[in-house]
Amino acid sequence: MTRNKKIAALVLVLLIVGFGLVLFFANNGDDEPEATPTPVATPSARATAASSPSGTQGGSQPEAVTVRFTDDGFSPQTVTVKSGQSITFTNDSDRTVEPSSDPHPTHTTNPQLNVGDLAPGQSKTITPTRTGSWGMHDHLQPSLKLTVVVQ
Numbered sequence: 001m002t003r004n005k006k007i008a009a010l011v012l013v014l015l016i017v018g019f020g021l022v023l024f025f026a027n028n029g030d031d032e033p034e035a036t037p038t039p040v041a042t043p044s045a046r047a048t049a050a051s052s053p054s055g056t057q058g059g060s061q062p063e064a065v066t067v068r069f070t071d072d073g074f075s076p077q078t079v080t081v082k083s084g085q086s087i088t089f090t091n092d093s094d095r096t097v098e099p100s101s102d103p104h105p106t107h108t109t110n111p112q113l114n115v116g117d118l119a120p121g122q123s124k125t126i127t128p129t130r131t132g133s134w135g136m137h138d139h140l141q142p143s144l145k146l147t148v149v150v151q
Helices: 003-027 045-051
Strands: 065-070 073-075 078-081 087-091 099-101 123-126 132-138 141-150
Touching: 065 078, 073 132, 073 141
Parallel strands: 065 087, 078 141
Antiparallel strands: 065 073, 087 123, 099 132, 132 141
16 A cells, blocks of 8 residues: 555544544433423512512522432422522432533533532532523433523
């Protein structure tokens, strides 16, 4: 085989491998259909009134939404918050978890949602401002998913 043919064959192999990697990472974790975001119940009028200084609704920032991680995964699996509203992640499981934005393993879709490690019993609060519907997962067990809608 001539040198030019060897180089052409090598370039062809590299292109095929590169294309295969792009397809693999583009489809990784997308085997399940996207969950359609559903609104999450907002705090009751009594809770909102109790949290505002004047005891009336509408005068304060909405309460933080809580997402619990149990041995079965995220609960609820879809949350909706307003831009600037806090989300508290609480680990109620018996293992360390790492809630992270999609895609796995790079977590680059919305880095505001990358919570970091949560030991059993630990909680962390984040305050996303970037609007949109964002997929999340547990980095340590990527099949466990959550959708965060920021309005």
